[in-house]
Every structure is written in structure tokens, then in C-alpha cells.
Amino acid sequence: MNVADTQVTRIERSTIDRARKWARANLVNGTANTVLTLVSVTLAAYLIYTLTRFVFVGADWEVVDVNRRLIFLGRYPKEEQWRIWPPMWMVMGLGGLSYGMLSRGSLRDLAWLGAAVVFILAFLATTTNGLLFGGGVLVSIAAYGLGRLSIGRPLLRSKLRLVTIVGWFLVIPFAIILITGFGGVKPALWGGLLLNVLLAAIGIGVGLPLGILLALSRASSLPLLKGFATSIIEITRGGPLIAWLFIARFVLPAFIPDAFETDPIVNSMIVVSLFTGAYVAEIVRGGLQAVDRGQVEAADALGLGTFNVTVFIVLPQAIRAVIPALVSQMIALWKDTTLFAFLGFTDALSGGQAAYNQAAFKGSQIEVLVFVALLFWAVAFGMSRLSQRFERVLGIGVR
Amino acid sequence: MTDNAIQNSSSDTGHTGGASDAPTGSSGNLIISCKDVTVSFGDFQALKGISADVYEGEVVVIFGPSGSGKSTFIRTINRLEEHDGGTIIVDGIELNDDIGNLDQIRSEVGMVFQQFNLFPHLSVLRNITLAPQKVRKMGREESETLAMELLERVGIPEQADKFPSQLSGGQQQRVAIARALAMQPKIMLFDEPTSALDPEMIKEVLDVMGELARSGMTMMIVTHEMGFAREVADRFLFFDEGEVVEEGTPEHFFTNPQEDRTKLFLSQIL
Ligand SMILES: Nc1ncnc2c1ncn2[C@@H]1O[C@H](COP(=O)(O)OP(=O)(O)OP(=O)(O)O)[C@@H](O)[C@H]1O
Ligand SMILES: [Mg+2]
Numbered sequence: 001m002n003v004a005d006t007q008v009t010r011i012e013r014s015t016i017d018r019a020r021k022w023a024r025a026n027l028v029n030g031t032a033n034t035v036l037t038l039v040s041v042t043l044a045a046y047l048i049y050t051l052t053r054f055v056f057v058g059a060d061w062e063v064v065d066v067n068r069r070l071i072f073l074g075r076y077p078k079e080e081q082w083r084i085w086p087p088m089w090m091v092m093g094l095g096g097l098s099y100g101m102l103s104r105g106s107l108r109d110l111a112w113l114g115a116a117v118v119f120i121l122a123f124l125a126t127t128t129n130g131l132l133f134g135g136g137v138l139v140s141i142a143a144y145g146l147g148r149l150s151i152g153r154p155l156l157r158s159k160l161r162l163v164t165i166v167g168w169f170l171v172i173p174f175a176i177i178l179i180t181g182f183g184g185v186k187p188a189l190w191g192g193l194l195l196n197v198l199l200a201a202i203g204i205g206v207g208l209p210l211g212i213l214l215a216l217s218r219a220s221s222l223p224l225l226k227g228f229a230t231s232i233i234e235i236t237r238g239g240p241l242i243a244w245l246f247i248a249r250f251v252l253p254a255f256i257p258d259a260f261e262t263d264p265i266v267n268s269m270i271v272v273s274l275f276t277g278a279y280v281a282e283i284v285r286g287g288l289q290a291v292d293r294g295q296v297e298a299a300d301a302l303g304l305g306t307f308n309v310t311v312f313i314v315l316p317q318a319i320r321a322v323i324p325a326l327v328s329q330m331i332a333l334w335k336d337t338t339l340f341a342f343l344g345f346t347d348a349l350s351g352g353q354a355a356y357n358q359a360a361f362k363g364s365q366i367e368v369l370v371f372v373a374l375l376f377w378a379v380a381f382g383m384s385r386l387s388q389r390f391e392r393v394l395g396i397g398v399r
Numbered sequence: 400m401t402d403n404a405i406q407n408s409s410s411d412t413g414h415t416g417g418a419s420d421a422p423t424g425s426s427g428n429l430i431i432s433c434k435d436v437t438v439s440f441g442d443f444q445a446l447k448g449i450s451a452d453v454y455e456g457e458v459v460v461i462f463g464p465s466g467s468g469k470s471t472f473i474r475t476i477n478r479l480e481e482h483d484g485g486t487i488i489v490d491g492i493e494l495n496d497d498i499g500n501l502d503q504i505r506s507e508v509g510m511v512f513q514q515f516n517l518f519p520h521l522s523v524l525r526n527i528t529l530a531p532q533k534v535r536k537m538g539r540e541e542s543e544t545l546a547m548e549l550l551e552r553v554g555i556p557e558q559a560d561k562f563p564s565q566l567s568g569g570q571q572q573r574v575a576i577a578r579a580l581a582m583q584p585k586i587m588l589f590d591e592p593t594s595a596l597d598p599e600m601i602k603e604v605l606d607v608m609g610e611l612a613r614s615g616m617t618m619m620i621v622t623h624e625m626g627f628a629r630e631v632a633d634r635f636l637f638f639d640e641g642e643v644v645e646e647g648t649p650e651h652f653f654t655n656p657q658e659d660r661t662k663l664f665l666s667q668i669l
Binding site: 297299300301304308 | 479506507512518582
């Protein structure tokens with residue numbers, strides 16, 4: 001009893017001490033730093049105040065409320081909406097599971113999770129979809145719990161790891177089959193945030209493996225393969241994404257025989273994947289160069305052979321070294337999906353623009369843009385957090 | 400095997416000049432045979448015609464000044480460097496451009512590096528089981544049993560689930576030895592296995608190597624641990640400027656070195 005009590009006070013005291021020490025070391029050491037701290041605290045307080053005031057007092061959220069469908073789904077037909085939920089639940093479940101498995105077991109997670117749930121529910125609970133979404137959130141939390149449970153249980157963990165990896169591999173094909181298949185919705189009708197998400201998912205899902213293959217080809221000693229990969233990478237990187245999109249949309253169809261003509265959005269997806277692949281290839285090439293020569297020698301000396309050396313020794317280390325850069329690329333792609341508006345597709349941003357251009361909602365740009373910005377930020381932030389986790393867990397062997 | 404040293408010391412003549420066609424008293428079969436091997440890096444010739452034979456079960460120690468080509472030579476034997484002249488025959492197979500089964504030869508020749516070169520992203524156990532699984536097509540359980548036996552043998556079974564970065568240098572080098580042994584090689588090559596280690600860790604690695612030598616493994620070791628070398632080696636090769644300057648038993652080198660360069664070098668390191 002006594003021992004426990006003193007331990008508690010000791011921990012409390014040490015926490016406070018540590019906070020005080022941290023503050024002294026980082027915030028108020030020296031005049032310049034103290035001034036900087038004061039200025040930034042004032043600025044932050046002012047920003048938070050005006051933003052909060054705007055959100056709860058100044059803003060009229062009706063425009064977002066009424067046009068929610070437009071922003072989230074664009075012209076996607078209402079009666080086919082059910083097709084979106086299963087993949088979405090799958091993503092939420094996998095996201096929760098991954099996050100839980102990668103967690104360090106700190107309370108901070110729960111705070112984040114709680115905040116996210118409250119925040120999202122606040123936007124969605126009022127509609128019929130609120131229930132479906134809420135269900136997804138519950139799935140996500142349950143999966144997170146399961147992931148946390150697996151920490152320190154190797155058997156469960158190895159099984160869950162398999163489920164997670166296979167799940168992430170299957171989720172994009174699953175979503176596309178369910179949305180387009182069985183008399184589903186043509187890509188031309190995809191819209192809103194759904195369009196952004198699918199474009200980014202396909203860009204990542206195809207671009208990442210493509211980029212790795214391109215990087216390996218460029219590093220290969222076969223001149224033909226090397227030249228081929230190098231030219232694809234350099235040509236693709238030579239133009240801005242928007243230019244390639246225009247070419248795919250308006251120039252290519254003139255040269256492709258009618259029989260091969262595809263949906264314009266499919267063409268654009270191919271372009272996005274290629275574009276992402278080229279950048280990923282250069283990032284991964286940097287990683288390949290960072291792998292110590294001794295690693296390949298040791299693996300060669302074991303007689304592992306080129307394929308095994310590449311797959312089990314070189315690539316894992318190369319990719320690990322460049323995860324931050326890869327994630328930046330993914331986040332850039334996520335935001336670049338708004339460029340599709342220029343091709344005449346209605347994504348979340350252009351859907352929002354359509355909303356505030358309605359006569360009934362003149363002058364409500366700020367509300368709409370803040371909301372759309374928040375949506376983009378939330379996804380980008382989620383990607384960033386998940387990757388930080390991933391990095392930390394992978395970091396075990398390196399250092 | 401242990402009496403090789405005694406046999407050798409009785410024929411303690413120590414021929415010079417590098418040509419060593421004659422066996423040095425070992426009774427085993429010829430397993431590595433090098434004749435006039437040259438290796439160049441651009442215009443620079445790192446090996447200028449090395450001839451050396453190693454018999455099954457023999458322990459050969461190579462030493463010499465920095466830059467004399469010791470590493471280059473030992474790396475040429477499993478073709479981490481390619482030679483541009485002379486012949487190398489390992490376990491009956493000549494090393495040249497046409498060999499399709501380079502990886503098979505490499506899997507018969509274990510190698511331990513100065514910098515350990517463990518795979519940092521894999522656990523200790525996985526470092527050891529990877530090659531047996533992928534190359535020898537060994538099952539998971541079998542390879543893990545083998546790995547644990549080997550970790551037992553090098554004295555660190557309790558480290559199996561750790562990652563290389565969590566081990567001391569000496570422990571890492573012992574894992575590297577276990578990793579090489581897991582392929583059940585016929586020959587083990589060591590390139591200065593203890594020179595990246597703190598003094599207090601050198602002994603634990605040398606002990607493992609000594610045990611390996613006594614078990615009858617054919618070994619080629621580049622080292623400057625002369626006390627250890629004298630104990631385990633059947634034969635010394637002294638390298639300088641890409642040539643074998645002098646060759647003979649440990650006793651020959653310690654009591655009666657012939658060449659001036661050998662004498663000078665030994666006086667510096669002993
Ligand atoms: N990849 C390479 N490219 C160019 N020169 C090299 C290369 N590897 C080795 N050399 C040169 O070949 C010579 C022999 O090098 P090697 O590493 O075999 O020497 P060593 O006897 O092992 O020396 P140390 O005791 O310092 O390890 C040196 O002059 C070195 O600079
Ligand atoms: Mg060397």
C-alpha cells in the first residue's frame with residue numbers, strides 16, 4: 001500500500017519536474033527564445049480563437065449540409081450508393097487494425113481516436129448515412145482493439161499481420177469490382193471525394209509496385225532494360241501532371257484505334273499511375289543506393305542468388321530508408337487528384353465550387369472551402385500518422 | 400586434424416616465392432587450388448600471381464601489411480572479386496565466366512566479414528534461417544532447429560529473437576559465423592573477423608573459431624591475431640604487394656623467417 005502510494009507521488013512529481021525542465025530547456029532559455037515563444041503562443045491563440053469563433057458562431061454550415069452528396073459523391077447515382085459501404089468498412093477495419101497493431105500501447109492513441117470519432121460523427125450523425133458510418137467507426141474501433149490485443153501475443157500477431165497485408169492488397173480491387181461490376185457505376189460517373197479517393201488509391205496501388213520495378217530496372221546491368229526504364233522515368237518526370245492528363249484526355253484518343261478506346265477516366269488513371277511510378281522509382285533508387293554494399297556481398301556469399309538477394313535483403317532495406325519520401329509522394333498524389341477537375345470531372349473540390357456557386361448560397365465560399373480543406377487534411381494527416389507508426393515499428397532492426 | 404601442426408613442423412622448410420605445388424604435409428584432398436591468380440582494379444594490379452593450395456581440414460592463416468591484397472585474395476575464392484588471370488579451382492569446379500552454378504559454389508563456401516554484415520532488418524534467427532530455406536529448400540522448423548543448434552554452438556542461444564543492432568560486436572560476429580555455418584559449407588573464409596571488435600570481445604569470437612578449427616573445418620583466415628593463429632593454423636601465408644612472399648608452418652615463421660620483408664613485418668606486429 002505504502003510503497004504504491006509513494007510510487008504514485010514519485011511518478012507525478014517526476015512528470016511535473018520533467019515538464020518544468022522541458023519548458024525551461026525548450027521555451028524560455030535565453031531572451032530570443034522567450035520572445036519567440038511568446039510571439040508564437042500569441043499568434044496560435046489568436047488563430048485558434050478566430051477559427052473557433054468562425055466555426056461555431058460566424059459560419060452558416062447549411063451550404064455544406066445541403067450539398068454533402070455533391071461534395072462526397074458528385075454525380076454518382078444515389079441508388080448505387082450501397083456499393084460504397086462494404087469497401088469503406090473494409091478500409092476502416094484495416095486502418096483500425098493496422099493502427100492498433102503498430103501502436104506502442106499509449107493512452108495518446110485513445111485520445112486521438114476519440115477526437116476523430118466525435119469529429120466525424122458530428123458531421124454525419126444527422127443523416128441516414130450516419131448509422132452506416134457509425135457502424136464503420138465501431139468496426140474500426142473493434143479492429144483497433146484487436147490489433148492492440150496482439151501486442152505481446154506472437155501467434156495472434158502473425159495471423160493478424162497476414163490478414164492485414166492481404167486485406168490491404170485486396171481492398172482496391174474489391175472496391176473497384178463492387179462499384180463497377182454487376183451492373184454498377186461507370187468510372188465516368190464517379191465523383192466527389194469518392195473520385196479523389198479512388199484515383200489516389202489506384203495511383204498508389206499501381207504506381208508503387210510499378211515504381212519499384214522501374215527502379216530495379218534502372219539499377220540493372222542489362223543495358224536495354226536500364227535504358228527503357230530510364231527513358232520512361234525521365235520522360236514522365238519531364239512534364240507536369242496536368243499536362244499529361246490533358247494529353248491522355250484529348251491527344252491520345254486521336255492516335256488510339258477505336259477498338260482500344262477506353263473510358264477517359266481510365267486513361268487518366270493510367271497516366272496517374274505512370275506519373276506516380278516515375279517519382280516512386282527515383283525515390284526507391286535513392287534507397288537502393290543507400291543499402292550498404294556489404295549487405296549484398298554477405299547475401300551473395302551465402303549463395304542466395306539475385307532474386308532472393310533483391311527481394312529479401314536489398315528491397316526491404318531500400319524501401320525502409322525512403323518511407324518518409326514515399327509517403328510525401330503519396331500525400332502529394334492525394335492532393336493532385338483535385339487536378340481532375342480540369343478534365344471536367346467533379347471531384348470534392350469542384351463539387352464544392354459547384355455548391356457555393358448555387359444562387360441560394362452566394363458568398364459561402366469560406367464554409368465550403370474550409371470543409372473541403374478539412375477533408376483533404378484529415379486523410380493526409382491519417383496517412384502521415386500511419387506511416388510514422390510503420391516507420392517506428394520497422395525501425396527496430398535499423399538504428 | 401590437430402596433429403597437422405606437428406606434422407608440418409617436422410617438415411619445417413618454408414619455401415618462398417609463392418609457388419606451392421607441393422602439399423605441406425596434410426593428408427586430405429585438395430579442395431582449393433589457385434595458380435598464378437591475378438586481379439586488377441583498373442590499371443592497378445592488386446594480386447600479381449598468387450599460387451596457393453588448401454587441403455581438406457587445413458587451417459591456413461593469411462597475414463601481411465595493409466593493402467597487400469589479403470582481402471582481395473580471399474574474396475576471389477568465392478568470386479566476390481573476379482580474377483583476370485590464372486586459375487582457381489574450388490571443390491573440383493573451376494571459377495570462370497561460364498559457371499552457371501556460381502551460387503551453388505558460394506553456398507559451399509562460408510564467409511565471415513570484418514564488418515559482420517548481418518541483415519539489420521531480420522531477427523538473429525531469421526538471419527540464420529533465410530539462406531537454408533531459400534537455397535537448401537529446408538523447411539521452417541528444420542531450419543530453426545538447425546539455427547538454434549548453431550546459436551548454442553556459438554554460445555548465444557538466448558539472443559535468437561533479437562535484432563542485430565541489439566547485440567554487442569562480439570555477439571554479432573558469432574551470429575555471422577552461425578549464419579555461414581547454417582549452409583553447412585565445406586570451407587569457411589574469414590576476413591579479419593576480429594579487427595572491428597573491442598579487445599574484450601575478441602576472445603569470444605576466437606574461441607568459436609578455434610572450436611571450429613578443431614572440429615575439422617577447412618578454413619582460410621586473414622588475421623593479425625598471431626597468438627591465435629599460431630595455435631590453430633597448419634600453415635601461414637605472408638602477403639605483401641599482391642604476392643605471397645613467404646609460406647610455411649607457424650613454427651617456421653616464429654623461429655626462422657627467411658625473407659627480409661617477413662622479418663620486418665613480424666617485428667612490427669609482435
Ligand atoms: N574495389 C576496389 N577498387 C580499387 N582498388 C581496390 C579495390 N579493392 C581493393 N583495392 C586495392 O587493392 C589493394 C589490395 O586491397 P585489399 O583490400 O585486398 O588489401 P588488404 O591486404 O586486405 O588490406 P587491409 O589489411 O587494409 O584490409 C589495395 O591497394 C586497395 O586499395
Ligand atoms: Mg582487408
